Amino acid sequence: MATPKFKRAIVVGASSGIGRELTIQLAKQGTSVVAVGRRMDRLAMLAESADGRVFPLQHDVTIYDSVPLAFQEATKMLDGLDLVIYASGVMPEVGFHEFNFEKDKAMVDVNLLGAIAWLNLAAERMEQTKHGSIVAIGSVAGDRGRSGNPVYNTTKAALATYMEAIRNRVARHDVKVCLVKPGPVATEMTANLGIKNAMPVEEAATKILKVADKNGEFYLKFAHRIAFFIVRNIPSWIFRRLKI
Numbered sequence: 001m002a003t004p005k006f007k008r009a010i011v012v013g014a015s016s017g018i019g020r021e022l023t024i025q026l027a028k029q030g031t032s033v034v035a036v037g038r039r040m041d042r043l044a045m046l047a048e049s050a051d052g053r054v055f056p057l058q059h060d061v062t063i064y065d066s067v068p069l070a071f072q073e074a075t076k077m078l079d080g081l082d083l084v085i086y087a088s089g090v091m092p093e094v095g096f097h098e099f100n101f102e103k104d105k106a107m108v109d110v111n112l113l114g115a116i117a118w119l120n121l122a123a124e125r126m127e128q129t130k131h132g133s134i135v136a137i138g139s140v141a142g143d144r145g146r147s148g149n150p151v152y153n154t155t156k157a158a159l160a161t162y163m164e165a166i167r168n169r170v171a172r173h174d175v176k177v178c179l180v181k182p183g184p185v186a187t188e189m190t191a192n193l194g195i196k197n198a199m200p201v202e203e204a205a206t207k208i209l210k211v212a213d214k215n216g217e218f219y220l221k222f223a224h225r226i227a228f229f230i231v232r233n234i235p236s237w238i239f240r241r242l243k244i
């Protein structure tokens with residue numbers, strides 16, 4: 001087996017979807033991975049199928065006080081750290097006329113505050129060790145304030161700004177900070193949305209790992225780079241009239 005790009009990684013949100021597939025592909029490449037999530041049965045199954053390279057860690061990212069201990073435990077298990085991927089996320093269904101604070105708070109708690117709780121620690125450690133990559137899964141949904149699910153959009157936009165700011169802090173210490181912005185990917189999150197042409201999760205994970213050691217923001221499709229450049233620059237009064 002060739003030397004892996006990353007020897008030791010933490011994947012937060014590894015029990016299903018994109019995070020699970022990232023964990024599988026990293027382990028196949030020879031990376032030791034601490035797989036974090038609440039559903040321990042899923043994480044244990046993942047570990048069983050991964051030749052001793054995956055170490056499950058049960059953790060709820062919304063219990064913010066417990067993040068430092070979980071982070072410490074994970075780095076201890078790995079005896080170091082080269083990569084942290086934050087893939088935890090929730091996107092409850094929100095009706096077009098629904099303004100539901102509980103659902104909104106759940107998205108802010110997991111998609112944004114959980115990311116900050118984990119990635120602050122990663123940035124602080126990597127700034128000191130002058131080595132490592134930090135990856136967060138954003139979304140094309142963060143590029144504009146769309147009417148369908150306002151707070152999901154908000155969490156992804158805020159995550160992008162946070163990642164840019166962290167990058168601007170730690171890049172001088174040779175730490176890479178990467179935000180990926182997938183379009184629809186076929187996972188549990190999108191299973192009931194009837195989306196045609198969602199990207200297979202295997203393809204999404206492969207593309208994410210290709211850019212995981214780079215600084216910057218990355219779309220997973222070349223067409224999205226162009227399409228969302230246009231979308232980001234449509235004047236607000238026109239965007240309001242479009243059904244996108």
Ligand SMILES: NC(=O)c1ccc[n+]([C@@H]2O[C@H](COP(=O)([O-])OP(=O)(O)OC[C@H]3O[C@@H](n4cnc5c(N)ncnc54)[C@H](OP(=O)(O)O)[C@@H]3O)[C@@H](O)[C@H]2O)c1
Nearest residue numbers: 013015016017018037038039060061088089184185187189
């Ligand atoms: N699927 C898409 O089309 C798409 C597109 C763009 C971006 N994304 C983003 O990609 C990321 C992964 O989504 P996915 O599609 O792979 O969805 P998924 O299959 O539903 O996976 C979500 C992951 O988040 C974890 N999670 C949720 N709440 C958590 C909590 N309180 N504590 C710890 N972990 C928690 C889940 O683990 P437990 O439930 O076991 O805790 C699970 O591992 C999300 O940030 C999503 O916004 C997805």
